[in-house]
Amino acid sequence: MIYADVIIIGGGAAGFFTAINAAERNPELKIIILERGKEVLTKVKVSGGGRCNVTHAEFLPKELTQNYPRGEKELLGPFHSFMTGDTIGWFSKRGVELKIEEDGRMFPVSDSSQTIIDCFVSETERLGIEVLKGQAVKVINKQDEFWNIETASETFSAEKLVVATGSNPKIWKLLEGLDHTIIPPVPSLFTFNIDDERIKNLPGISTEASVKVLNKNAKTILESEGPLLITHWGVSGPAILKLSAWGARLLEPTNYHFSIQVNWLLDALKEDTSEMLKDLKVQLAKKTVLKNAQFDLPKRLWQSLVTASGISETLTWADISKEQIVALASQLTESRFNVHGKSTFKEEFVTAGGIELKEVDFKTFASKKHKNLYFAGEVLNIDAITGGFNFQNAWTGGFIAAQSVAD
Incomplete structure (x- = not known):
């Protein structure tokens, strides 16, 4: 049994962003990211044709929400806490400058998604966050105040659990077992x-x-x-x-x-x-x-x-x-x-579907069904049109979930 304060399931954009922000806010926390694949941040790598469409140059929360067929109402409050300008500042502080293209999409100045990946990986190393690959989660259950997570090779235990697995049917099935409603997925882009x-x-x-x-x-x-x-x-x-x-x-x-x-x-x-x-x-x-x-x-x-x-x-x-x-x-x-x-559409395999939004508190991105269970990114029934909006949802959800687990 491996113990941690916070376990994050999913080594993608939302998972890394949550981990880094939680560790910065509370350096005492032991945080582990569990990734099922051999590589992390694979969707970041291919997004925007390998350039990574980080966000979109829309700076008004109400206007920004109108790019989300599912999640428009729920994201209005969160966008007042963390949105485009905050994303630009967050990356700039870590040496990654973004540029705006004519259509409003924003990319790293390097035009390479590797810049974003390197930023995330170096931040996790600096903050002592453990990133474990090849850890497909088989079981999630709660005993007393602790979450137990079983993979093929290991068992983990943590007080707080963040699920940031994107459109992963196996994880959705496990969450259904925890009494969460899953809206069936359909292709969105x-x-x-x-x-x-x-x-x-x-x-x-x-x-x-x-x-x-x-x-x-x-x-x-x-x-x-x-x-x-x-x-x-x-x-x-x-x-x-x-x-x-x-x-x-x-x-x-x-x-x-x-x-x-x-x-x-x-x-x-x-x-x-x-x-x-x-x-x-x-x-x-x-x-x-x-x-x-x-x-x-x-x-x-x-x-x-x-x-x-x-x-x-x-x-x-x-x-x-x-x-x-x-x-x-x-x-x-x-x-x-x-x-x-x-x-x-290219590698933008976005789906509509995921955790029913009524079962989530969008002030904290916490489950309304279980204490100390949080969600970020596309595991929720939130999706956007193309142009950097799906990543902005990941950054916003990850940032607010991180504050919640760190406090």
């Missing part, structure tokens, strides 16, 4: 698979668009706007990933078979677009429709939509018919696509 002639030969094209998810009656159930990226398998980009996050629970029952409607002109109406096309019929009379891209659309996308409207490559603007104008306006503002499946 994914791209849409579409097989359609209009976009088949356009991978790599990115443009601003607004996108709606339609139900069987063609009514809008979700919408977003932003950069849309055409890929080899369909569509991706922030506009799509926002829909996947907010629609995680709605889209799963359809087995990811549904329709979307894309407005390539953002908020332009079909009728107004028809009028603009009629003006172009006069202004560009002698030019061919296909070769003269309009509305700042990428040339190849314009050509594909023109072809889909039944307009031949030699047709001039002067000769375009009323029906063709209506068809083109429709393609530009109401392109319908059938989605048949999803693909994981």
Whole structure:
């Protein structure tokens, strides 16, 4: 039996952040991190394409919460205690400077996730935190005032337990055994698979668009706007990933078979677009429709939509018919696509699901069911859109849980 004051299950972002902050606050504590794998911080390593998207440059708590399809209400209080500015300061104090990119995402200046990993590892060494790898937890139970944790090779005992295991079904099962409710996990960040002639030969094209998810009656159930990226398998980009996050629970029952409607002109109406096309019929009379891209659309996308409207490559603007104008306006503002499946977005395997949020005290990140049991990160039913928000949840939860266990 190995004894500690605090045991943290999970050697990821939330687990390390909790351990380091608890040890700083109370250097007397014996803290052990148990990691099931051979490596720690594996998700940190691959995040943001290996650059680690540490957080997002949003500095108002209320605005920040609006990036969390699950957890929006619960995180408002915690973000008043620790959020983006605190994260930047925390890393800066340890020699890791962050930079803001145009879209608001924040990365280490080094552009390498290894900088974050090295920071965490050196801090645990400096503070005397034990990090034990290859320790998959099999049993969690409570005897008297102590938590007992059994792995394949060892038994641990501690007064305080922090669970920071992310989306780990085996740990969720153990927590169910402790009377916690687990919301079943479903994928949260994914791209849409579409097989359609209009976009088949356009991978790599990115443009601003607004996108709606339609139900069987063609009514809008979700919408977003932003950069849309055409890929080899369909569509991706922030506009799509926002829909996947907010629609995680709605889209799963359809087995990811549904329709979307894309407005390539953002908020332009079909009728107004028809009028603009009629003006172009006069202004560009002698030019061919296909070769003269309009509305700042990428040339190849314009050509594909023109072809889909039944307009031949030699047709001039002067000769375009009323029906063709209506068809083109429709393609530009109401392109319908059938989605048949999803693909994981890079290595961002984020899921919606986890511990029912009503069973957690968000002033301390403590369990309402058991004394001295705490949670941080994605083990909770909290998830965010892409852009550094999932890590910010890990830092905030880890920081507040650390204060709770250290006091």
